[in-house]
Amino acid sequence: MYTVLARKYRSQTFDDVIGQDPIAQTLKNAIKTGRVAHAYLFTGTRGIGKTTMARILAKSLNCLAVDAPTYEPCCKCESCTAVNLGDDIDVIEIDGASNNRVDEIRELRENAIYRPARSRFKIYIIDEVHMLTTSAFNALLKTLEEPPSHIKFIFATTEPNKVIATIQSRCQRFDFNSIRPGDIAEQLRSILKQEKIKFEDDLILPLAKMANGSMRDGLSLLDRLISTGVQPLTADLLQQYLGCPDSEKVYNLIAQVGDSNAAETLAAAEDLISTGLSEVQIVDAMIDYMRDLMVAKSAGSDSELLILTAEQRKRASELAEKFDTAALVYNITTLEKMRWSIKTTDTPRALLEALLLRFALSEHFMNVDDLLSQSQGKGGAPIKKKPAPESVSPKPQPSEPTPTKAQIKTDEASASSISTGRLSADNQEPNNEEQTPNHEPRPQSNSQRKNEILDDPAVKTVILGLDATITGIEED
Ligand SMILES: [Zn+2]
Numbered sequence: 001m002y003t004v005l006a007r008k009y010r011s012q013t014f015d016d017v018i019g020q021d022p023i024a025q026t027l028k029n030a031i032k033t034g035r036v037a038h039a040y041l042f043t044g045t046r047g048i049g050k051t052t053m054a055r056i057l058a059k060s061l062n063c064l065a066v067d068a069p070t071y072e073p074c075c076k077c078e079s080c081t082a083v084n085l086g087d088d089i090d091v092i093e094i095d096g097a098s099n100n101r102v103d104e105i106r107e108l109r110e111n112a113i114y115r116p117a118r119s120r121f122k123i124y125i126i127d128e129v130h131m132l133t134t135s136a137f138n139a140l141l142k143t144l145e146e147p148p149s150h151i152k153f154i155f156a157t158t159e160p161n162k163v164i165a166t167i168q169s170r171c172q173r174f175d176f177n178s179i180r181p182g183d184i185a186e187q188l189r190s191i192l193k194q195e196k197i198k199f200e201d202d203l204i205l206p207l208a209k210m211a212n213g214s215m216r217d218g219l220s221l222l223d224r225l226i227s228t229g230v231q232p233l234t235a236d237l238l239q240q241y242l243g244c245p246d247s248e249k250v251y252n253l254i255a256q257v258g259d260s261n262a263a264e265t266l267a268a269a270e271d272l273i274s275t276g277l278s279e280v281q282i283v284d285a286m287i288d289y290m291r292d293l294m295v296a297k298s299a300g301s302d303s304e305l306l307i308l309t310a311e312q313r314k315r316a317s318e319l320a321e322k323f324d325t326a327a328l329v330y331n332i333t334t335l336e337k338m339r340w341s342i343k344t345t346d347t348p349r350a351l352l353e354a355l356l357l358r359f360a361l362s363e364h365f366m367n368v369d370d371l372l373s374q375s376q377g378k379g380g381a382p383i384k385k386k387p388a389p390e391s392v393s394p395k396p397q398p399s400e401p402t403p404t405k406a407q408i409k410t411d412e413a414s415a416s417s418i419s420t421g422r423l424s425a426d427n428q429e430p431n432n433e434e435q436t437p438n439h440e441p442r443p444q445s446n447s448q449r450k451n452e453i454l455d456d457p458a459v460k461t462v463i464l465g466l467d468a469t470i471t472g473i474e475e476d
Contacts, residue, residue, distance in 0.1 A: 005219040005226075009191055011052050012075050012084070014060075018187055018215060019179035020049055026174070027053070028071040031060050036069065037172040039144055039153040041129075043160040044176030047216030050156040051093075053176075054125045057154060058091045059083045062119035069120065079119050090116040096128040096157075102135040109143045112151050121152050129155040130162035137164050144170045178213025181205070181307040187215065188222060198232035205307055206235060206244055209288075245277055245285040251315065253282075254289055257360045258322025265360045266353055279348040280339060287335045293320040294328040331359055 011017045014024040030036050040057070042050040056073070062083070065074035073080050082088035094108070108124065116122040126132075132140065144153065144167065155171060157163055185208035192199050207225075211218030221242060225233050228241055238244045253268035272282050293316055295305045301317035308316060323331075338355050342348045 004223050005191060005195075006047075006216045006223075009187075009194075009219065010084075011049065011056065013073065014056055014071055017049060017053060017056070019183045020053065020176055023053065023174045023176065024056075027057055027060075031069050031071040034069075036061065036152070038147050038149075038151065039171040040155065041160065041163065041168060041171035041173040042154065042156040042176060043173065044158070045178060045214065046158055047214030048176045048179055049215065050176055051125070051127060053174075054154040054156060055083050055086075055091075058088075058123045058125065058152075061121050061123065061152060062088075062090060062116075064119070088119075090119040090121065091123045091125065093125045093127065096126050096131040102133060102139050105132065105136040105139040109139060112143055113148060115150055121150055123152045123154065125154045125156070127156045128158065129167075130157045130159045134164075137167060141166055141170075179211075179215050181208040181211070181213075184208040184211050184213075184215055184218045185307075188218060191219070191222070192233070195226075197226060200232055200234045202309065203233050203235045203238055205309060205312075206238055206247065209307060210238075210242065210244055239275070243277070243281065245272065245281060246275060247289075247312075249275070250282075250285045250289050251319065253356075254286065254293070255319055255322070257356060258319065260360050260363070262357055262360055265356050269353060269356055273349070279342050279352040282352060283335050283339050283342055287332055287339075290328050290332050290335070292316050293323060294325060294332065296320045297323070297325050297328065327362070334358075 014028050017024045040054075042053060044050060059073035059075065059080045060071055061069045062079045063070055063073040064077040064079045075081075075084070079088060079090070083091045086093050092108075094104075099105075112122065112124075114122075141164075143151070147153075153171070155163070155167070160168070160173070160175075185204045188204055188208060189201075207221055208218060210221055225237055225241060228237065230237055235244075235247070239246050249268065249272050253265065253272060256264040256268045269282065272285075273279070277285075292306055292308065295303055296313070296316045297320040299305055301313045301320075306313060306316070320328075334355070338351065342351050342355075345351050
């Protein structure tokens with residue numbers, strides 16, 4: 001029979017525990033020095049090792065291989081093996097979600113007065129303790145106030161704020177961290193090797209990221225991949241079976257946005273939608289990727305904050321060059337705000353496409369306030385964001401030809417860019433395109449053609465409408 005990986009590879013000792021080292025260390029010290037509290041409260045999101053830690057503590061207190069509590073339980077004696085299976089006679093696991101009535105807690109209290117059957121302590125592990133009813137809490141509190149010395153409580157909860165203060169104050173509390181993707185990745189690799197399952201390494205990081213800080217989720221995703229029976233396990237498989245977006249396609253979409261290619265941006269979005277992804281999944285993937293670009297841009301592509309392979313770091317760093325930091329910040333916050341709208345609208349695709357065009361063509365958008373003041377005859381910023389050649393005169397620096405960036409980083413764009421999404425954080429880059437000294441007529445560039453299209457009043461109306469939509473949402 002197939003044992004799910006999360007059970008098969010559950011940590012057995014304090015030294016095995018992944019991603020919760022300070023807590024494991026503190027509990028080890030407490031056992032070493034004989035200062036074990038009589039009640040603990042373990043908090044944190046699901047799948048990060050609260051129950052595992054509770055069982056290790058229970059084994060340590062009750063291991064029959066030694067005469068006193070030990071921080072290195074044998075994991076072989078009757079007590080240790082029964083605790084591992086969750087059915088030890090003296091270590092009672094209670095699910096607060098299904099045993100939340102006061103009667104059950106009263107029963108617990110009545111049983112608690114009896115000595116443990118074969119071990120040193122009677123240990124109650126109550127999971128999701130916040131689910132207990134108020135009267136059950138009160139009954140429990142009575143036991144906590146005058147606990148017999150042979151009783152230990154270990155409470156676990158995902159919602160510590162719902163655990164009443166009088167219980168909290170009687171417990172030693174440990175807040176468990178989400179597990180870092182790097183730690184999850186390492187464990188996934190190690191398990192695949194032990195299971196002798198062939199895999200390609202570029203599968204591991206995206207899988208670890210999908211686990212969202214939960215080792216259990218990471219392992220259950222891996223279970224699902226293994227159950228396909230396909231080997232070796234690859235990143236393609238991840239996309240096919242677990243709906244993880246094709247990173248190559250997400251990269252392409254963002255590259256097209258960065259290059260201000262309207263048509264190509266829409267085509268890249270279609271490419272993602274045709275793989276079966278929903279609009280919300282695309283927004284999520286974009287937020288994730290833009291976050292990587294933002295980090296690469298501001299903390300460097302070798303930052304530990306990036307969970308990327310060497311190759312991915314290099315590409316992220318190159319792609320980040322197409323944006324400035326403020327634009328990435330704007331894009332991420334706007335995507336996050338629009339996520340809800342896209343989820344609830346009847347026309348998610350249109351909204352997604354409009355948003356993508358908004359990003360791709362951002363330097364052509366004008367501030368709604370400017371538009372209003374223009375329509376009221378008060379002047380305001382010009383509709384055209386691209387400066388006229390004579391209007392900009394930074395010193396030419398022909399040694400740095402950066403035509404793509406020049407499109408983005410013009411002084412004028414930054415002057416009126418609060419709502420454009422292409423804020424220029426630094427304006428040192430000269431705009432070579434506009435500065436050609438001899439003003440020779442040049443062939444019409446893509447961006448000039450695009451300007452002509454965007455000058456069409458009908459197109460402007462649509463774009464400004466979208467701008468107002470986003471601005472409206474921002475005010476919420
Ligand atoms: Zn033992």
